[in-house]
Amino acid sequence: MKVSANFSALRKTKWYEYAVRFLLGGSVTVVAGLLAKYYGPVFGGLFLAFPAIFPASATLVDKHEREKKQRAGIKQTTRGRQVAGVEAAGAALGSLGLATFAYVIWKLLPVWNVAGVFIVAVAAWLCVSVSLWWLRKKHWRRPSK
């Protein structure tokens, strides 16, 4: 399946929907910092992988898909839930990329310069995430009912 970008989707997303995600992400950044300060970096570090933005993103996807169907005159639809579920499956693969990002930071940060480690870590996240998505698309088939 071909990956594409639909930039008109940006116009459908309202400013406060971005603001909610920004505020959630910012709040978790502050909370992670405070937890690290009071309970140490071992505990605080867990919250760097807290799924802060994901619930808002999945809820918005569900809402947008339902609104799209309602504009087409379909009142009862499971489309929003299904798309949110598929997006969650993608996030599961992305989380393995996130673990790789953290592993690279953990191992390389003490011995490399900061900018270099961040670039390698982001590249590792992207490579692992996209490769797992591609492998899943290529080899996984939904079992026939």
Added chain:
Amino acid sequence: MSAFAGLGDVLKPKSFAGLFGAAPSIALATLGLTIAANGKMYAATEARSMVAGALVFFLYASLCSWLMLRRKLKAMPVTISALAIWLVCSISIWFLVLR
């Protein structure tokens, strides 16, 4: 964070866009500030725990996907209530393995 959220909105198919739901947006912001304030070793220690947190994120997202696709539950209650499972699993790993 907004850039990753925007990418997730515009990309298709949605399984690919979902990859950006687990983007390291919070980590990039927090680790940058941590290095400036406490140094590289402190940030590396945080990153070690983040590996565990990210593996629990895998369980969280897989559970959310299963509940929405197979059990036909709505996105908001599923994704919010499953955060409790992320918290319990992460704190358990911290208590049993990391600390």
